[in-house]
Amino acid sequence: MTEPASANPDQTLTPEHLMHHLQHVYNILRHDAAGSLPDYIPELSQANPAHFALSVTLKSGQTLQVGDCEARFTLQSLSKPFGYALALQTCGQDAVEGVVNTEPSGDGFNSIRLDEGKFRPDNPMVNAGALAISSLLLERHGAHALQQLQNLFQQILGRDLPTDARVFTSENRTAHRNRAIVHLMHNLGMVQQDPEQILRLYLQQCALQVQVQDLSRLAATLALGGKIPGQTLQALPKGVVRQVLSVMFSCGMYNSAGEWACKVGLPAKSGVSGGLMAASPGKLGIAVYSPLLNAYGHSHRGVLACQMLARRLKLHLF
Numbered sequence: 483m484t485e486p487a488s489a490n491p492d493q494t495l496t497p498e499h500l501m502h503h504l505q506h507v508y509n510i511l512r513h514d515a516a517g518s519l520p521d522y523i524p525e526l527s528q529a530n531p532a533h534f535a536l537s538v539t540l541k542s543g544q545t546l547q548v549g550d551c552e553a554r555f556t557l558q559s560l561s562k563p564f565g566y567a568l569a570l571q572t573c574g575q576d577a578v579e580g581v582v583n584t585e586p587s588g589d590g591f592n593s594i595r596l597d598e599g600k601f602r603p604d605n606p607m608v609n610a611g612a613l614a615i616s617s618l619l620l621e622r623h624g625a626h627a628l629q630q631l632q633n634l635f636q637q638i639l640g641r642d643l644p645t646d647a648r649v650f651t652s653e654n655r656t657a658h659r660n661r662a663i664v665h666l667m668h669n670l671g672m673v674q675q676d677p678e679q680i681l682r683l684y685l686q687q688c689a690l691q692v693q694v695q696d697l698s699r700l701a702a703t704l705a706l707g708g709k710i711p712g713q714t715l716q717a718l719p720k721g722v723v724r725q726v727l728s729v730m731f732s733c734g735m736y737n738s739a740g741e742w743a744c745k746v747g748l749p750a751k752s753g754v755s756g757g758l759m760a761a762s763p764g765k766l767g768i769a770v771y772s773p774l775l776n777a778y779g780h781s782h783r784g785v786l787a788c789q790m791l792a793r794r795l796k797l798h799l800f
């Protein structure tokens with residue numbers, strides 16, 4: 483709240499001003515070493531805790547970036563909005579509504595609490611909801627489900643994303659909680675496909691690897707209603723993206739979504755690898771990479787950087 487608002491809102495979104503603000507925020511936070519590396523996925527605890535990178539992609543397709551932009555990290559939960567989008571696009575709204583609600587859960591991302599009355603997980607941003615989406619994608623696309631998701635990334639980024647096999651293996655070996663969630667959901671009739679196949683697809687999408695500039699381009703595509711930045715091509719239908727952004731706004735930051743809505747005011751999603759993306763509708767996509775996490779499982783510096791950028795660039799939606 484102490485960060486001063488930018489004096490001239492009309493000039494804040496030019497590349498020069500954006501670069502100035504990115505650099506400024508980077509300088510303020512570069513020595514902030516608060517937070518901790520996740521250890522429930524052993525490979526993620528090997529990340530370099532000093533890594534810090536910021537990126538913004540504009541409508542024009544231009545990307546501005548600062549910091550350790552060469553660092554690679556896995557999408558983890560940052561993959562969830564895209565899995566959800568693919569399900570909405572290829573399975574239809576009714577089928578998606580049949581397997582997952584759109585209510586903030588107020589619980590952590592890996593909560594095992596299931597609403598046995600509604601027989602649907604609360605939302606597609608928590609693990610249980612993303613597993614329900616994976617089940618639907620398997621039902622619709624079978625063995626091609628992961629490639630369907632890759633096709634979406636291919637359209638936006640111009641290439642399939644590589645898999646970080648070490649992260650996949652590490653998480654697969656230790657995914658006791660997700661395994662329990664998906665088996666419980668299967669037991670309750672909340673997912674129809676084989677639980678191990680569902681978990682595999684989910685962990686595969688989580689292990690796709692990006693750099694911060696990829697993430698801001700993905701965020702910008704959502705910000706532009708599915709239009710690829712700098713192109714006329716629509717990667718996703720506008721109505722699908724509206725639904726995805728609405729759910730990101732209310733549920734993307736899990737049990738800190740309310741505080742995020744007040745302090746940043748943009749649809750966003752985090753990943754336990756330390757990536758964080760926010761979409762400023764009609765304007766730009768923001769991404770941060772910094773692997774030290776806060777108590778909610780969000781990048782500590784990522785949250786602070788987005789708060790500062792939203793304020794300096796006057797991006798809060800309200």
Ligand code: DON
Pocket residue numbers: 557558559560591592609653660688752753754755778779780
């Ligand atoms: O399922 C998990 O626990 C991880 N693969 C993803 C969780 C995650 O990224 C939470 N986000 N901050």
